[in-house]
Amino acid sequence: MTMPLADPATVPPALVGDPLWWRSAVIYQVYVRSFADSDGDGTGDLRGVRSRLGYLKELGVDALWFNPWYPSPLADGGYDVSDYRDIHPSFGTLEDAELLISEALELGIRTIIDIVPNHVSSEHAWFRAALAAGPGSPERERFWFHPGKGPNGDEMPTGWVSNFQGDTWTRTTNPDGTPGEWYLHLFTPEQPDLNWNHPDVRREHEEILRFWFDRGVAGVRIDSAGLLIKDPALPEVPEVVEPGGHPTEDRDEVHEVYRAWRGIADSYAGTRVLVGEVWVPDAARFAAYLRPDEMHTAFNFDFMARPWDAAELRASIDLMLAAHAPVGAPSTWVLSNHDVTRPVTRYGREDSSFAFVRKRFGTPTDLELGTRRARAAALLTAALPGSLYLYQGDELGLPEAELPREVLEDPMHFRSGGVDPGRDGCRVPLPWRGTREPFGFSPDGPGPDGDAAAPWLPQPAEWAALTVQAQQADPGSMLWLYRQALRIRKREAALGDGSLTWLESEPDALVFQRGDDIVNVTNLGDRPIALPDHESILLSSTPLVGGLLPPDSTAWLHRSA
Structure with missing residues (x-):
C-alpha cells in the first residue's frame, strides 16, 4: 500500500496543508511499548495506538512522534536498531505502521518517526x-x-x-x-557506532529517509544528532574544548549530512520536517543546526532542565529565543520525555531541576506540590512561542513510578552500578480505565475473572485515580486542563509561533504578552499576586483566591488589543 508521495497529485491533502504547520505544532510523543496493548500480551503495539487515535484527536495534538518502532533486541529501549525498514514484531507489522500513518492523517494528525543515525544494533x-x-x-x-x-x-x-x-x-x-x-560504542556495547566518513553509511540513511517519506511520514526526529562525525585520528578529549574541536561531538563536518537530508525532505510534497536532538551548550553552534538548509527545529533541553524558579526559567526562555532568532527558527518547548523524570515528581523535589547524575533512588517528593507546579508549567510552556512537545502520560499528571529493582531494564541503571534508577520509571504503561492493573492498557483476558497479561512494567495501584476514564469528566483534572489549553492554543492566533513581550511583574512571576491580546501570568513565588488589567480569564491552572493568583499557578488572560 506504499504511495509514491513525491508526486503532489498522490499526496493526501492533510499531509500538504499548511507548509508552516511545524512552527506552532503540538506534538505528542508516543512510546509504543507503553501506550496501548491491543492483543493482551502486556506490550503496547501499533494497533493499540490506532485504537486510541480518537483520544489523541480530542486532546488536540497536531502530530505524533514515535520512539523507534523498528526490530531491535531492546538493549536500549529500541535505540539499538537492527532493521530500519520493518516494525518490531511485538509492535506489529509494516502494514500496521502504514495504516496508522494514513488513519492519523485522516484525523489531521501527522506522524514523525525516530531515526538513530549514530549507531545500530550489534544484531544489525x-x-x-x-x-x-x-x-x-x-x-x-x-x-x-x-x-x-x-x-x-x-x-x-x-x-x-x-x-x-x-x-x-x-x-x-x-x-x-x-x-x-x-x-x-558511545552508548552500550550493543550499539556500535557507525563511521559516517563511509559513503555506504550516508547512502543507507538517505535511502531510509526516502523509504519512510514514501510511506507518508511528515518528519523525522534525529537521535544524538551532534555525535555522528568522529575525528579519525582518535585524539583524547582536550581539557579545554575549542568550538568544533571535540573528537566525537558537534564537529563541523556533521552539517554536510543534514544539508543532504534537508534536500531529500524538501523534494517531497508537504513540509517534511527534520527535528534534531542536539545537546550543544553554545548558542551559536546550536543555531547552526537550524540554518535554512539544515534542520527545521531542534529540541530545547535547557528549559526542561531548569529548576522551578522565575529567574532561571526567564533566563532559559530568553536564551533559547535569542539562540533561534538569527536563523529564524521557532523554539521547541518540552517538560519531559522518555528519558526524564516526570514533571509531577521533579517539581515536587527540593532540587526541582533535572540532571541524570542527580537521579537517585528514594529522593523525597511532595506530589501535591509537584502536581500544582506541573499544572502551572503546562500552561506556561503552551503559551511560549514555537512548537510544544507533550510526552504521553503528562496530560494525566502521572508521577514517576518507583519500580522494584528486579523489574528494571534500562542500561543506565546497570551501568551506574545500581545507584541510578534509570529511565524506566517514566516508561510505565498508561492507565486508561478501571481500578486495578492493567487499567485498560491491555484488553480483558479470556479467564473467568477477566484478567489480562501483566504489563511489561508494573503500574502503581495509586494510578486508579489518574486513568483517562477517571479524569475525562472531571473539570479539575490534569487531562481537562490540557484539553482546554490545547483547544485555546489552537483557537487564539496569538499563541504558537510569533513574538513574546515581557511585561512588568513581581520578581517571582513570569508575565508576558503574546500578540495584541493574550497575557500569560505564572506565579512561582510563595504568596498570591494580583493579575494585570484584563477583560477575561481564558484559563487558570488553579482557581483564583480573592481575585489573586495563588503560588505555583498560571493564568491566561485576554485583554483588549
Whole structure:
C-alpha cells in the first residue's frame, strides 16, 4: 500500500496543508511499548495506538512522534536498531505502521518517526558481517574497529567516556579464540557506532529517509544528532574544548549530512520536517543546526532542565529565543520525555531541576506540590512561542513510578552500578480505565475473572485515580486542563509561533504578552499576586483566591488589543 508521495497529485491533502504547520505544532510523543496493548500480551503495539487515535484527536495534538518502532533486541529501549525498514514484531507489522500513518492523517494528525543515525544494533546485518569478515575487511570500515594500545593491544584505543557511563570500546574475539580488535560504542556495547566518513553509511540513511517519506511520514526526529562525525585520528578529549574541536561531538563536518537530508525532505510534497536532538551548550553552534538548509527545529533541553524558579526559567526562555532568532527558527518547548523524570515528581523535589547524575533512588517528593507546579508549567510552556512537545502520560499528571529493582531494564541503571534508577520509571504503561492493573492498557483476558497479561512494567495501584476514564469528566483534572489549553492554543492566533513581550511583574512571576491580546501570568513565588488589567480569564491552572493568583499557578488572560 506504499504511495509514491513525491508526486503532489498522490499526496493526501492533510499531509500538504499548511507548509508552516511545524512552527506552532503540538506534538505528542508516543512510546509504543507503553501506550496501548491491543492483543493482551502486556506490550503496547501499533494497533493499540490506532485504537486510541480518537483520544489523541480530542486532546488536540497536531502530530505524533514515535520512539523507534523498528526490530531491535531492546538493549536500549529500541535505540539499538537492527532493521530500519520493518516494525518490531511485538509492535506489529509494516502494514500496521502504514495504516496508522494514513488513519492519523485522516484525523489531521501527522506522524514523525525516530531515526538513530549514530549507531545500530550489534544484531544489525552490517555489524554481524563486520565481525565475520575480520580485521582489515571492507565490512569493518562502516564502523570504528581499531587495534588496542599497549604491547598486546589490551588497552582501549581511547579513554572516551560513554554517555551511559563506563567504557566506549569493546574488544572482539578472533575466530581462533584470541583477542581481536576493539570497536567503538558511545552508548552500550550493543550499539556500535557507525563511521559516517563511509559513503555506504550516508547512502543507507538517505535511502531510509526516502523509504519512510514514501510511506507518508511528515518528519523525522534525529537521535544524538551532534555525535555522528568522529575525528579519525582518535585524539583524547582536550581539557579545554575549542568550538568544533571535540573528537566525537558537534564537529563541523556533521552539517554536510543534514544539508543532504534537508534536500531529500524538501523534494517531497508537504513540509517534511527534520527535528534534531542536539545537546550543544553554545548558542551559536546550536543555531547552526537550524540554518535554512539544515534542520527545521531542534529540541530545547535547557528549559526542561531548569529548576522551578522565575529567574532561571526567564533566563532559559530568553536564551533559547535569542539562540533561534538569527536563523529564524521557532523554539521547541518540552517538560519531559522518555528519558526524564516526570514533571509531577521533579517539581515536587527540593532540587526541582533535572540532571541524570542527580537521579537517585528514594529522593523525597511532595506530589501535591509537584502536581500544582506541573499544572502551572503546562500552561506556561503552551503559551511560549514555537512548537510544544507533550510526552504521553503528562496530560494525566502521572508521577514517576518507583519500580522494584528486579523489574528494571534500562542500561543506565546497570551501568551506574545500581545507584541510578534509570529511565524506566517514566516508561510505565498508561492507565486508561478501571481500578486495578492493567487499567485498560491491555484488553480483558479470556479467564473467568477477566484478567489480562501483566504489563511489561508494573503500574502503581495509586494510578486508579489518574486513568483517562477517571479524569475525562472531571473539570479539575490534569487531562481537562490540557484539553482546554490545547483547544485555546489552537483557537487564539496569538499563541504558537510569533513574538513574546515581557511585561512588568513581581520578581517571582513570569508575565508576558503574546500578540495584541493574550497575557500569560505564572506565579512561582510563595504568596498570591494580583493579575494585570484584563477583560477575561481564558484559563487558570488553579482557581483564583480573592481575585489573586495563588503560588505555583498560571493564568491566561485576554485583554483588549
